[in-house]
Structures are given as structure tokens and as C-alpha cells.
Amino acid sequence: MSALPQPSPALNAADRRRLDDLRHRLVEHAKRFAGYPVNAEFDYQELLDLLAYPLNNVGDPWCPSLYRLNTHELEREVVAWFARLTQAPEGDYWGYVTSGGTEGNLYGLFLGRELYPEGMVYYSEDTHYSVAKVLRMLHVRNLMVRSEPDGRMDLQDLRETLHLHRDVPPILFLNAGTTMKGAVDDVRGVRQLLKELALRDYFLHVDAALSGMILPFVEEPDPFDFREGVHSLCISGHKFIGSPLPCGVVLARRRVVDRIARNVEYIGSQDTTVLGSRNGVTPVFLWYQIQRQGVDGFRALVRRCLDTAQYAVDRFAAAGQKAWRHRNSVTVVFPRPPEAVVRRWCLAVNEDIAHLITMPHVTPQMVDALVADVVAGPETPPV
Numbered sequence: 267m268s269a270l271p272q273p274s275p276a277l278n279a280a281d282r283r284r285l286d287d288l289r290h291r292l293v294e295h296a297k298r299f300a301g302y303p304v305n306a307e308f309d310y311q312e313l314l315d316l317l318a319y320p321l322n323n324v325g326d327p328w329c330p331s332l333y334r335l336n337t338h339e340l341e342r343e344v345v346a347w348f349a350r351l352t353q354a355p356e357g358d359y360w361g362y363v364t365s366g367g368t369e370g371n372l373y374g375l376f377l378g379r380e381l382y383p384e385g386m387v388y389y390s391e392d393t394h395y396s397v398a399k400v401l402r403m404l405h406v407r408n409l410m411v412r413s414e415p416d417g418r419m420d421l422q423d424l425r426e427t428l429h430l431h432r433d434v435p436p437i438l439f440l441n442a443g444t445t446m447k448g449a450v451d452d453v454r455g456v457r458q459l460l461k462e463l464a465l466r467d468y469f470l471h472v473d474a475a476l477s478g479m480i481l482p483f484v485e486e487p488d489p490f491d492f493r494e495g496v497h498s499l500c501i502s503g504h505k506f507i508g509s510p511l512p513c514g515v516v517l518a519r520r521r522v523v524d525r526i527a528r529n530v531e532y533i534g535s536q537d538t539t540v541l542g543s544r545n546g547v548t549p550v551f552l553w554y555q556i557q558r559q560g561v562d563g564f565r566a567l568v569r570r571c572l573d574t575a576q577y578a579v580d581r582f583a584a585a586g587q588k589a590w591r592h593r594n595s596v597t598v599v600f601p602r603p604p605e606a607v608v609r610r611w612c613l614a615v616n617e618d619i620a621h622l623i624t625m626p627h628v629t630p631q632m633v634d635a636l637v638a639d640v641v642a643g644p645e646t647p648p649v
Contacts, residue, residue, distance in 0.1 A: 300622050300636055301613035303476045303597075305508030307627035310551055321546025326538045327362050341549035347556050348515045351482045352474075352491040352499060359492070361517035362539050363503070363549045367475035368396040370500025370516035371439070372403070373540050374471035377498055377522050378437035379406045381469055386431055389439035390419040392449060394473065397439060406437070416592070417449030425459050435467040436460070442490035442499075443477030446616045448597030448623075450477060450488040457495055469522075472499040475514065476623075477595070479506035483561070483568040484594050497522055503552045506568075508626070513548035567626055571596045574624040578633045585641050598622040603640045611636050 277285070299306055325331045327341040345361040348354075354361075364370045371394070378385060387408035389397055401408045409427055412420040419440065428436055440451040453472065460468055472490055474481075478501030481487035491499065498518035503509050523538055559567065575591050578598045582589035589600040602620045607613070613620045622628070622636060 295612060298611045298632070298635075300611045300628055300632060301608075301615075301620065303502075303505045303623045303625065305504070305506055305625045305627060307625070308508035308510070308551075308555070310510065310554065313547075313550060313554060316547060316550060321550075323363070323544040323546045323549065324542055327549075328360065335546070337546045337549045340553040344549050344552045344556065345515060345517065348501060349517055352478065352501075352517060353493045354517055355492060355519070358520045359517055360520045360523045360538070361515055363544070363552065364500065364514045364516050364539075365541070365545065366504065366512040366514045367394070367473065367500055367502045368400070369540055370475070370502075370514050371397055371471070371473050372400045373516045374473075374498035374500060374518065375400055375404055375406065375437065375439065376540070377518055377526065378469035378471060379404055380526050381522060382435035382437060382467065385435040385437045385469065387437045387439055388424060388427065390441065390444075390451065392417045392419075392444040392447060393439060393441060394445045394475075397473075407434070413444075413449075417444040417447030419451040419456075421452060421455050421459060424456065425463075428459060428463055428465065432463055432465060435469070436465060437469045438471070440470065440472045440490075440496075442472050442474035442481065442488070443595065443597070446597075446614065446619065446621055447599055448477070448592050448595030448621075450481070450490060450592065450594070453489050453494045453496065470494075470496040470498075472496050474499050475502040476505050476597075478502075479564070480568050480571075480596065481594060483565040484572070486594075488594060492517075492519075503548060506571075506625070507552060507555050509548060509551045511545065511548050511551070513545065513552065515552070571624050571626060571628075574628060574630060574633065577630050578622055578624060578637075581633055581637045582640075585637050587637070587640060596624045598624065600640070604643050607636075607639050607643070610639060 296306055319335055321335055322333055323336045324333050327338045341363050349359045387406055388411055390411050390413045392413040412423040414420050438456055442450045474490055481490055500514055500516040503513035575596045575598050579589045579591055582600050587600055589598055591598045599619055599621050602615050602618050608615055
């Protein structure tokens with residue numbers, strides 16, 4: 267007869283104080299969390315009981331699995347919702363919930379390399395820093411293309427570069443919301459270049475980590491999705507939707523994914539994802555928010571965030587600070603403030619600029635306080 271489970275030992279007083287200190291620090295920093303594309307406005311209390319199970323979405327979410335403590339059913343619903351949102355071709359799409367944008371971009375570039383092993387990856391200098399790392403991991407040939415001052419890929423530089431290497435299939439890495447400036451690359455312009463240069467063999471991946479949850483809900487979206495002929499794209503879940511754990515979704519045309527699928531007897535499923543064991547909790551978080559908000563709820567949320575972004579531009583201007591944003595972007599770019607302001611407001615910076623990202627938790631009152639600290643400059647109180 268097996269022994270009864272013993273109660274877990276309690277933390278000692280010193281360890282409890284460390285946790286209390288951590289909680290205090292997080293509460294304080296959350297009050298001025300303004301520089302990164304992460305939504306801190308969410309409530310998953312109703313789902314906490316699921317943390318009592320070792321949820322693991324190992325394997326392909328579209329195939330049966332021998333590991334039954336999974337959330338594949340809800341994961342499929344999440345992927346299908348994003349497929350509709352991005353106009354993925356019915357019957358010819360596939361996807362899964364990832365650990366975030368970097369994994370989604372790794373997956374897209376992996377598909378492109380497998381389709382064209384001798385291909386050349388083209389990406390702009392405003393592309394997220396992780397992409398250079400991914401390219402090193404994949405050992406794929408690549409060239410960086412210049413960016414316009416506003417962050418969009420320079421199509422003239424791309425044209426000249428493609429022409430020089432027209433004997434090599436291009437793998438285009440495009441952005442829908444660049445890291446620092448929120449720019450959306452001209453997907454249609456890229457497709458037109460490929461047509462003019464008679465390049466019929468190519469692969470298009472779009473990193474829509476942030477703007478993939480904004481553009482589908484505005485009246486005049488920048489083109490970025492499967493209607494534009496892309497082969498894969500990824501969207502983050504912890505950015506606009508909000509999650510305590512980083513996550514995202516990657517979508518791709520089914521016929522491309524079929525090329526890399528492998529059957530694995532150990533899990534009774536196909537191996538089609540980057541990771542083996544995958545988070546089984548984050549698909550539930552995304553499903554939960556999708557069910558609660560729906561398309562109308564997200565549309566209203568996007569409108570509110572865009573209004574706050576424009577409010578920020580106006581408030582900076584009234585304070586004598588040059589700030590700007592792209593039309594459908596919640597990223598507000600302004601001159602880099604003193605280090606005290608950067609640290610106090612958790613701002614992202616690059617060379618001479620910084621940005622504010624008006625996620626759902628960022629209020630006009632937070633914007634007012636940030637602008638006041640930017641104007642105060644070095645006199646800003648430390649955190």
C-alpha cells in the first residue's frame with residue numbers, strides 16, 4: 267500500500283520576505299510600465315485551478331496525442347480564430363500556440379529555408395534583434411536591407427539587392443509593426459518587386475507580433491496578411507491580448523508545413539512544431555480572452571489604445587517635445603529622455619529615440635505623468 271502524500275514544507279521567514287519584496291517591486295514598477303508592447307491589463311483568476319495539472323501540448327495540436335493532459339482542442343480554436351482574423355485560406359492553413367514572437371519568426375524562417383535550402387533571407391535594419399540570432403541558428407544566407415527613416419523597409423534598396431542575387435530564391439522577412447517605430451513594411455510593394463524581377467520562387471514571412479492584433483480592427487489597415495500572398499506570419503499573445511506568460515501564434519500555409527512533418531511514435535503524434543513539450547496553459551489564456559472580448563470587444567480596445575496614442579503625441583507636442591506615430595500604430599516615438607526617466611518608466615530606447623506604447627493598461631493619466639517627467643528631465647525622482 268502506497269504511503270499518503272506528505273504536506274509540503276513551508277517556506278522559512280527569510281524566503282517569505284524575499285517573495286514579499288518581489289511583490290512590492292512588481293507593484294511599484296507596474297504603475298509606470300509604459301515602454302514595452304505588453305498588456306498588463308488582464309484577469310485570469312478563474313483559470314488558476316488549471317495550474318494543478320501538468321498541462322503539456324506536446325506534438326501537433328491538429329493530431330491525436332498519447333499525452334492526454336493537453337489543451338489541444340482549445341489551441342485549435344485559438345488558431346482557427348487567428349486564421350479568420352488574418353484571412354488565411356480555408357483548408358490550407360496550419361498553426362500552433364508558440365512561446366512568443368521569436369519562436370514564431372524562427373518557425374517562419376525555418377519553413378522558408380526548408381522550402382528553399384539555397385535561399386537568401388532579406389530583412390530590414392529595423393527588424394527585431396532576435397531575427398539576426400535566428401538566422402545564425404539556421405545557418406541561412408542573409409542580407410540586411412536599409413530602412414526608411416520612419417522604420418519601413420527601403421524598397422529601392424531591396425530592388426537593387428534582389429537584382430544582384432536574382433539567381434537565388436528570396437526569403438522575405440517583413441514587419442507589421444517594427445520594434446522601435448511601429449512601422450509596417452509595404453507587403454504589396456514587395457510583391458510587385460518580385461513580379462517585376464520575374465522572381466517566381468520566393469517565401470514571404472510577416473512578423474506581426476504587435477500590429478497583427480491591431481490592423482484587423484481598424485477601418486483602413488495596412489496590408490499584411492494572407493490576402494497579400496504571405497506564406498507564414500506570427501502574432502504575439504502577451505502583447506495586445508495580455509498574458510502572465512509570454513505566448514503567441516504562428517500560422518502558415520498547410521502545404522508548406524507538410525514538408526517538415528515527421529511522425530513520432532513516442533507521443534503518438536506528428537512533430538511539426540519547434541519545441542517538443544509546449545505550454546498547455548497559454549492556449550487557455552488566449553481562448554479565454556477571445557471568448558470574453560470577441561471581435562467587437564477587441565475593436566473597441568484597439569480604438570481606445572489608438573486614441574491614447576494620439577493623445578500622447580498631442581501632449582508631447584504641447585510640452586515642446588517632438589513626438590510622432592504611424593497612422594495605425596500605438597507606438598509613440600519621442601527624443602530619448604535622461605536615464606532617470608528611462609528607468610522610472612521602463613522605456614525602451616535605441617540611440618537617440620525612445621518610445622511609449624499605449625497598451626490597454628496605459629491611461630491618459632499615465633501619459634500626463636510621463637510627459638511631466640520628460641519635461642522635468644534630470645530632476646525626475648528615482649524609482
